[in-house]
Amino acid sequence: MGISSAGPHCSVWRRWAQLRWLTGFHTRTLAPQSVTSAPGVLQQRKAPGMPTSVVSRPWGVRPRGGRALHAAPSSSQEVMLTSERYRVRRLPFSRVSDSDVAFFERVMPGRVITNPEELKPFNVDWLKSVRGCSKLMLKPQTTAEVSQILRYCYERNLAVNPQGGNTGLVGGSVPVFDEIILSTVLMNRIISFDKVSGILVCQAGCVLEKLNEYLEEQGFIMPLDLGAKGSCHIGGNVATNAGGLRLLRYGSLRGTVLGLEVVLGDGSALDCLASLRKDNTGYDLKQLFIGSEGTLGVVTAVSILCPQKPKAVNLAFLGCQSFAKVLETFTTCRTMLGEILSAYEFMDEKCMELVERHLKLSSPVTGSPFYVLIETSGSNSTHDEEKLKNFLEQAMTSGLVSDGTVATDDKKIKALWSLRERITEALTHDGCVYKYDISLPVGKLYDLVTDTRARLGQSAKNVVGYGHLGDGNLHLNITAESYSHSLLDAIEPFVYEWTARYNGSISAEHGLGFKKKQFIQYSKASEAVFLMQRFKAMLDPKGILNPYKTLPSGS
Amino acid sequence: MGISSAGPHCSVWRRWAQLRWLTGFHTRTLAPQSVTSAPGVLQQRKAPGMPTSVVSRPWGVRPRGGRALHAAPSSSQEVMLTSERYRVRRLPFSRVSDSDVAFFERVMPGRVITNPEELKPFNVDWLKSVRGCSKLMLKPQTTAEVSQILRYCYERNLAVNPQGGNTGLVGGSVPVFDEIILSTVLMNRIISFDKVSGILVCQAGCVLEKLNEYLEEQGFIMPLDLGAKGSCHIGGNVATNAGGLRLLRYGSLRGTVLGLEVVLGDGSALDCLASLRKDNTGYDLKQLFIGSEGTLGVVTAVSILCPQKPKAVNLAFLGCQSFAKVLETFTTCRTMLGEILSAYEFMDEKCMELVERHLKLSSPVTGSPFYVLIETSGSNSTHDEEKLKNFLEQAMTSGLVSDGTVATDDKKIKALWSLRERITEALTHDGCVYKYDISLPVGKLYDLVTDTRARLGQSAKNVVGYGHLGDGNLHLNITAESYSHSLLDAIEPFVYEWTARYNGSISAEHGLGFKKKQFIQYSKASEAVFLMQRFKAMLDPKGILNPYKTLPSGS
Known part of the structure; x- marks a missing residue:
C-alpha cells in the first residue's frame, strides 16, 4: 500500500x-x-447458429479481464414480443420488401443482414425485457452510406432503429416492431486525436473501452466510464447522454462533446463536427441530438474533449x-x-x-x-x-x-x-428486475428505497438502492421471482409520484427509451413536452427515426 | 511568499x-x-443629466477594488447610429404608442422608462460602437411580468431587446432601431442555494460578482469569471454562453447550467428550471437558449452548479x-x-x-x-x-x-x-478598436496575429494578440486612430477566411450579436444555419425577439 x-x-x-x-x-x-x-462471466450472448463474428459483447465482457465484467442475463425462454406485452399498435410505416433489400445490397454489398438467426440478438435488449421483430439489419461504414439509407427510407416511409452496442436499459436500442436496424458496428474508425488539445474525433461505432485504451497510450482517458464500456458505442453514449462513473469529476457529455455529425431523417447530413473548445457562432444544434435517443437523427461521428490520464x-x-x-x-x-x-x-x-x-x-x-x-x-x-x-x-x-x-x-x-x-448483473440473477434510475436531492435519495421497501413488503423479493451519490443519482431496483402486473402496479406510478414530489427526475441517465416514455410528465412540464414534440415533427416529419421511443404516444 | x-x-x-x-x-x-x-478607473459611464441610480457599472467597476477594473471608453462625441453606419433597414414592427406606454405603466408602475436622457446609456454598447434609439425601457421584477410584456408585444408586433448588464462586445445587447429594452436589472433575487449539492437557483438579473460574493460566504464560487463580472447579469451570461477565465477548469455553461426558466416570444413561460445534476427525460430544451443571445426567448431564471471555493x-x-x-x-x-x-x-x-x-x-x-x-x-x-x-x-x-x-x-x-x-480597457484608450474573438487549434493561434500584422503594415496603429490559450481562444485586436472603411476592408474577410482555413470559430465566446452575424458561414455549414433559421421561425414566429441579431439577414 x-x-x-x-x-x-x-x-x-x-x-x-x-x-x-x-x-x-x-x-x-x-x-x-x-x-x-466467476459464474456468468465471459459468457457471451451467442444465439444458436450465429457466427462468432456477429456476437455482441454486452456490458463489458472483454478478453483482457478487469472491472465491468457484466454478462447478459441468461434466459432459456424466448422474450415476449414488446408489441404483445405492452399492447402497442404498429404505426403505418411501409414494410421491407425484396426490392428494398436488393437496393441496400447494391449500396453496401455483404453488409445487409436478413438471416433471422443472425438478427435475433439485435432484436432483444440486454435485460431481455423487450423484443422486436426486425427482418433487416444494415451495417454502413460511412456517413455517406447512412445518408443513402435514410434518404431511401424517408422516401419509402420505412422506420429505422439506430443501434450502437445495444446495452440500453430502457428498451431504446431495439425495434418495437419491424423497424430496420441501422447498426453502427462497422463505423469504428478513429478520425483524429490531438495531443495538445486532448480532442478526439471518431466515428460513432467506436467501442468506449477501445477508445479509452487508445487514449491511455497517449496519456489521456475518455471523460466517461460505465459498466457497459466493453460493448457500448460512443455514438450510443452520446445519443443517450450517458452519465456513469466519471461524471462527478469530468462533467456531462453536454460539456465534453464538442461536435457531432448527424444524419437527419430525410438523409441530409448535418456537419457540426467542430474540434474547438469554444464556439459561439449561432445556436448549439448538436445539443438537441445529445440525449435524443436516435429519435431526431443518427449520430455518425463525435468530437470529444478528453482529460489527461x-x-x-x-x-x-x-x-x-x-x-x-x-x-x-x-x-x-x-x-x-x-x-x-x-x-x-x-x-x-x-x-x-x-x-x-x-x-x-x-x-x-x-x-x-x-x-x-x-x-x-x-x-x-x-x-x-x-x-x-x-x-x-x-x-x-x-x-x-x-x-x-x-x-x-x-x-x-x-x-x-x-x-x-x-x-x-447480480440483480438479473435474482429474478425479474424492475429498474428505476432516479435523480433526487441527495438528502432524500435513500428515503425512496425505504418507502418502496415498506410499501411492497413481502410482494417483492428484494428492494435495493445504490448509485452515483455524488451526482444525486439513485438506482432503485426491485426483484421478484417472475414478472407480475400487480407488483408493477404497486410500484408505478408510486415511484414516479414520489420522485415528482421532490422535483426529481424519473430518468437520471438511462433515458426514456420505450419503457419510460409514458412517464415523462412526472419530470417535465407539459409545455416542455409539447415543444419536444414540435422539434420531433420538424426534424423528422415522417417520424421514421426510432419510433415509439422517448416521447409519449398521442393521447 | x-x-x-x-x-x-x-x-x-x-x-x-x-x-x-x-x-x-x-x-x-x-x-x-x-x-x-489608475486613469480611467472608477469612471462611471454617466450621461449628462442622468440620475446616479440608473448609471450602469460596466465591466467590473465596483466599490471594493480588485481585478477587472474596466471602465467604459471615454467618448466626447455621440456614437453614430447603428442604422446609419451599417445601413440597416427597419423591419415592419409596430411603433410604441402612448397607449402601449400606458399599458406597461399599469402592469409595472414606476418601472417604465421613457425619459430620453435616462435611456441613453442603454441604447449604446460598452465599446461605444453601436447605438439604437429605443424610446422605452421596461424593468420587470418577476417572470409573470416578463410574460405579460411579451404576450402584449407579440400581439402588438412590437420588437423587444432583452438586456442584462449591457457588457456585450458584438452589439447584441442594445437596440438597432427602436426596440423596447427589456431590462433584467430588477430581477436580482437569489431563489435558493443548496450547500450539499452546490446548486444555485437565481433570477436572471443577478450580477455575476454579487453571486460570487454570496457563494464565497458559503464556501463556493461561480463556475465562470470574466472581466465584466461587476456589471454583467447571469441571464446575459447564459444567453451569450459566456466563457471567461475559469472555463479551462470548470467547463462551459453547457455543462454547469442545470436548468433555465425562459419566456418565449409569445409570452408563454417554459419551466426547465431543474436543480438536478442529471436528468435524461427527453430533449434538453434549455441548451437551445444558452448562447442564443435573446433571439429565441428571454432567460428569467437560472439553476447552476457551483464548485467549492x-x-x-x-x-x-x-x-x-x-x-x-x-x-x-x-x-x-x-x-x-x-x-x-x-x-x-x-x-x-x-x-x-x-x-x-x-x-x-x-x-x-x-x-x-x-x-x-x-x-x-x-x-x-x-x-x-x-x-x-x-x-x-x-x-x-x-x-x-x-x-x-x-x-x-x-x-x-x-x-x-x-x-x-x-x-x-487599455485598447479602448489606444483609438478605434477592431475586435476579433477567434477559436483556433492552439498551435496556429498566434500565426493569425503575425499574418494580420504583416498584412496591415503601417495602416494599423497596433495589432495585438492575447487570450485564453488553454481553451484555444485568441483575442485579436487591431487599433487605429479612427474608424476607416478601407482598414476594415483590409481586415475582413481576411481574418474570417484565415480562421475558416483552419476550421476555427469566428466567435469563440463573444457571440455573433449584431456585428458578426453576417459572417456565420465562415464557421457554420449552410445546412446548420438553415436549421437555426427554422428554430428561430418556430420559437419566435413574428421575429420580435432581439431582431437583427445572431442569424444573418435574408439574402
Missing part, C-alpha cells in the same frame, strides 16, 4: 491501518483472476452505519479531497448480499448497512495519498465510517470496483 | 527565487490601491521568448499541475506596452515577447505550492521560461490579474 508511508499524522493513520487490515486485503477480496472466472488513482471502500453518515462522509470528502475526488458511489447491504450470493464475489468490508466507494484521481501520488489519509483519519475519528479498506494498485482497484459495477 | 519553504528540490527552487526577485515583487508591481486609482490559489506570471515556448509551457504545466491548473492565459508584448502606456500599470516581468499567466486552485496549499514549484523548476531549467514571478496572496494575485484583464 502506497499510503503506509509516515506522514505528519502517521500515528492516527497507523491506528486506522491496524484497525482494518489494509494488508489483509488480499486474503478477503477475490483476486482479479477469480473475478473473471491521472498519474495516481486510489480507491477507498468504506462501511457506514447509516445513510446520514453516507451523506456526511460525502460532504467531508468533497471538502478534504477537493479536486482529486473522481467518484463517490454508494450501495446498501442488500446489494452486497446479491453480489456475494449470485456472483460469488466477497467484500473485504462487511457488517455495515451501507458502503461507499471513493475514488481519487490526481497528478501526484504522494499528495493524493496524503489527502486521502487525512480524510480517512477524519472520517474514522469522527465516527462517520466504521470500517474500510484502501487500494492503490490497479488489480485491487478493479476488484473493488467490480463489487459496485456488477450489481446490475 | 508561501512557496519559499524548503522541499525536496529546494536548491533548484532557491536558484529560481534568486534569479527572479520573488521578494522584489512589491517594488515592481502596482499595489492594488494604485490600480484602482478553492482553499489555495497561486498565480505565476512568466515571460517566454517565443510562442513555441508558450505552447510547450502549456503542455508541461498541464501535465505537472494537472487537476489544480485553473487558468492559462497569454498575451504578447504589445499588450503589455498598451497596459503600461494607457493605464500606467507596470509589469514585474519585462523584456519578453510573450507572457503567460498560470493560475492554480486547489484544496491544499502545501501540495499546490510544491506542484507549482516543481513545474517552475522544470520550465526554467529547460529554458521554456526566461523570467517570472509568483503570487500567493490575494492582493498581489489581483494586481497581476489586472495586467491581463485590463487589456480590453
